[in-house]
Amino acid sequence: MNTKVMAVKPAKPAKPELPIPGRLPPANGTTILAAITLGLIAIGPLFLGDFASFVGARIAVTAIVGLSIVVVTGYTGQLSLMPYTFVGLGVFVAAHAITSWDWPFWFAAMLAAALSVPLSLLVGLVSVRLRGFYFAIATLTFASAMGATLFSWDFFTGGQKGLQVDRPVLGPIDLTSDRAFYLLTLVTVLALVWMVMGLRESRIGRAMTSVRENEIAAATMGVNVMKTKLVAFVVSGMIATVGGVFQGMLLQQVTRTPYQTPFVETLGVTLVILVVVGGMRSAWGPFIGAALIYVQLEVFRTALFLQYFIAAITAAAFIFVLLKLPGGVAGLIKHEAAQVRAAPLKNGIRVAIIILANVAVFYLIWELSQ
């Protein structure tokens, strides 16, 4: 006889409408240990020097832009291939607002986010009716078209020479060094991760998930499918544009080339790949994906062959994740963490061996590449 009884979940209390994430995880030994480890990893680059801080900031900025993919693709199921068009908007708005007009960076970020709305509405209103690959191709087309118009205007992009973006100085706090800037991006990305986690719990976030799972069913339940898709696209555009402002401050000297054909499409695809590998349905996914890939790319910066090898491996991992591991690495970590909690000794040793093996392989490649 089947002894399993269908567990009836108690009705959850009504969630607040504002995007506020759920409660924090219980403070048991495992979570405290995990929090300390993550904290040490997060502040690690500060002790490793300016280069590591720059890489850390790059990972954080990429994670910010990747969050836009989580909202539009992970939550809502629409594949947008134009995130870097929004990044470009943010980059050049930052260049004008921060450097030319001497605005503080959060004003510049707000202006950039506001300016992204007309652009995403333009694209969204045209293409939100399109499904699946039609939407993807439409965003690809818009990315190319923007590269040929907006990003070819010299007064906006500074022509071939490009423009300069200053890093912020807040009164006595100087954020121009790589270490200080890394801390700023880290705080920003954590805040945005928190907001995107909250978005999923909110009313509109649940509407997004229902649209992803089944549009017709969602419409039957009273979800306005078109509006939900449009909101997702606008929110994702705003996040990517804010990411662009930070990208500008990270690079300090910006040109238009990455936002024009052929690079804008490729960058978009690369970003989608690393977000999916990290886990596109988790707000931590972009951070994990960016960390996994950028640490490798920066460590093997001089070995071009290895760079493309990593790109090939990453693409293969991406296909594997899509076929076999829909949660990505974030989902895998969650699963393993649950296993460790269930049987700390047995599964803990297994996980430790896996982590050590990975570190060993990385170290071996590192030694061979020197």
Added chain:
Amino acid sequence: MPTSVVLQIALIGLAKSGIIAMLAIGVVLIYRTTGVVNLAHWAIGLVGVVTYVLLTGETGVPPLLAAAAGVAVSVLAGALAQRVVFSRIGKGEAVTMILIALGVGAFFAAVAQMLLRGQRGEILVAPFLPGETIDLMGTVISASELITILIAVGSAAVLLPWLKRSRSGRALRAVAQNREAAQLAGIDSARYAELAWMIGSGLAGLALLLLIPHSAGAQGGVLSVVHLVPLGSLLLPAFGAALVGGLISLPAALAGSLIFGLVQELLILAPAPISDERDILAFVAITVLLLLRTERFFASNAELEALRS
């Protein structure tokens, strides 16, 4: 405007149309038989070009032989992609399918760059077609353009009747129209899906071989960073052309490639604002085609349902 200039521009446009048409035929063939929107098309062709570059550059293999080897490698890459990846995708979400196609494209592009040992900048490629120009009543035509047009027309002229009449061609169309019914009628749909991939990929390799080894005229061609990234300037027009036929009709896709090659090139002769914004016009055209949902005009509802599932 002298007639010879118009004729010259028209020939350049026709050559471009031919290359777009070869890519578009592959896109349509693969979509119809397997339901995969092949965003990896460009990268699969690139693998063939890189084979050609490596063979002509280092071992001194005759260019024509190397070109044949390049096409063969493209065919192999396409078959591999179908067998290893695309045949394993069950009836799933459309988005997963596109993502996987993008991943396969990124994979082949990375492999191509790896084979070139990560050289950056521009790589000179030896040509395999004669570089002479022909003077035809005052109009100067380059031989490679003429050959490109002939190969494109030739492959369409072979492929369309073959699909219509031959046993394999009819089986291929049966699979395209109704996979399950074809299977019940004793057609091995997996085998024919692979055949469609092989034909499409071979055409992609051929198209890129005609494009890149002759991009710089008689001296050969230049393989630059622009060519090493899989999406962008040529895959989008190819999709535009295929969309004219709703990714379903081959003749309409061929007509579409004339729009995105010949008409776009002839617009150079148009007055100033139009001639400067030819690229933008192409993007607008693609967006309009997407919104029109052109597949409605070329297939019944039942066929569309079969494709989507």
